[in-house]
Amino acid sequence: MLDLFKIAIRNLLRYSRRTILTASLIAIGVMFVLVFSAASGSFKSLMIGQITDSLMGHIQIHKKGYVSSLESLPLNLGLPHKTSVKIDEMLARSKEIEASSPRIKFGALFSNFVESTNIRLNGVYPDREFKTVPLLSSRISKGKKSIQKGEILIPALLERGMKVKIGDSIVVVATNKEGSVNGKQFVVAGVLDGITGPGGRDGYIHIDDAVELLRLPETEISEIVIRLKDFSRLNIVLNDITGQLQKTFQKDGKFPLEIHTWEDLSPFFNISLMIDIMTFFIKIMLVALVLISVLNVMIMAVYERIREIGTMAALGTPPSKILSLFMLEGLSLGVLGTVLGGVVGAVILWILNIAKITYNFGQSKGLVLSVSVDLTELAVISLIVILVSVIATLEPAFKASRMKPIEALRHV
């Protein structure tokens, strides 16, 4: 085997230009796939992280029908106090859940005593909210990273548009579900940078203030946001929670709740799906590239060496060894290209990381592209390329091994 390998390598070196050309072609393919999937993967996970960690959490629970009328932030589709407490207790028992945060969401009028505009507000328990969406505090660009009663966090757009500063008093006026209007004075405690996606331009107040403002007889929760300990177990936990909630709340075949993952709620999920599909097609292109280039080289190699194959066969080399010889050549070519592409790709990724390339995505500005070589991805790509090289070699190698020595020797 070692000797076959030696011959295979020397044959590759013998046509060094062709070998380098083919290996470079494979390498370029591997490199592109590696860099593309690392960059898109980093973009994807960053965006998903932004969306889930600063806004949406991983899973949300609403009263049935809430999500379809999400835009109007309906107050009549809240979870009754008893229900939300029960859900809270259940979530607290689960080992999969890192934190959860109930929110009262409503639309209101925001006035700085000179002019007014509309604002969407979340009434939250600050501690639970910051635990459930940990990146929220990093979005607070000015002011303090907490909310006390009587304080409000306002989105940056409002800060600019209404010319309010930290510490200013403002008034929030809201209509409750009975239709009566109530107003309450708040102090601007902080300014939030907006991010892309629904709810990315919302303000925050303490939940008790929301209850007071809306004159709710008891806390009525619009949504419960859940953060998992392990994001990769999203669907397992979703099923688990759904099952438990169904057991508790389902009556007469009617289930009064709806449970969604961030994927259902954020339009970014479709973008991320598209990125995955693109990566997949780029991989298919890589496979085609490797297949064609290796096949081409190996067909040439067999054709050029027919007499040599005849000699080997005449000397008594068993067909299996001739097959192995060419298979090893194709394999080595694939490995060479993969290693070359892997190294170059890793260097490019390293440079990209050092360069700290920033990009904007909608409201999110100055996001740093932090690419990293995903070892599983690298292993998968390498495996695919090497496997495809071997497959591409199969036909020519088989042809070589089946050659009749007498015909091969006669070949000019």
Added chain:
Amino acid sequence: MSLIVAENVKKDYRMGEVVVQAIRGVSFEIGPASFVSFIGPSGSGKTTLLNLIGCIDTPTSGTLSVAGTNIAELDRRRSAAFRGSNIGFIFQDFNLIPVLTARENIEYPLLMVTHISPKERRKRVADLLEAVGMKEQADKRPDQLSGGQKQRVAIARALVSEPKVVLADEPTANLDSKTAHSVIELMKAMRDKSRTTFIFSTHDQKLSDVVERLFTIEDGLLKA
């Protein structure tokens, strides 16, 4: 007992629509440690006959046994194994493997075909390099060797597996007369040393002068 026995061996080739009778019924016997040649004009069938003896072709009819084996009965894999252990080849164009050095070319049949210990293998290769006078050039690749040197390596390669028969198809055709002469001398010396039968096909007078027996072949038939 004869090493090679041919009885009414015929070989037909199909060239498109036409059937060419390359060998039209030959019978002969060749004993061990012989030094014999088939001689005849090109197209007479001498290469075909050599290919048959060398087990890289099978007769259309008749029986041909080499070292007691009826070669028609061997399948592809077994005939490869049979060639590997019983037959050595020397080609007109030397047919060395270009990516291997002289030493590795000689070693090749031992690695690919038979299985002997590395120590024994190295000894045999070293002995043969010495015997064919290629010790100095052992680590050169074929493209760094002259025609005569290549043929010396090829002779060593043909002998390394200690075959019973070495077949040499026009071994001197691509060599100048001086080199051809020394190559012939070498083959004869090797025959004396190893007691291997050498069978040639040639129309080279120098070679036909030194062989012990000459089979003249014309139009696929042996002439008495």
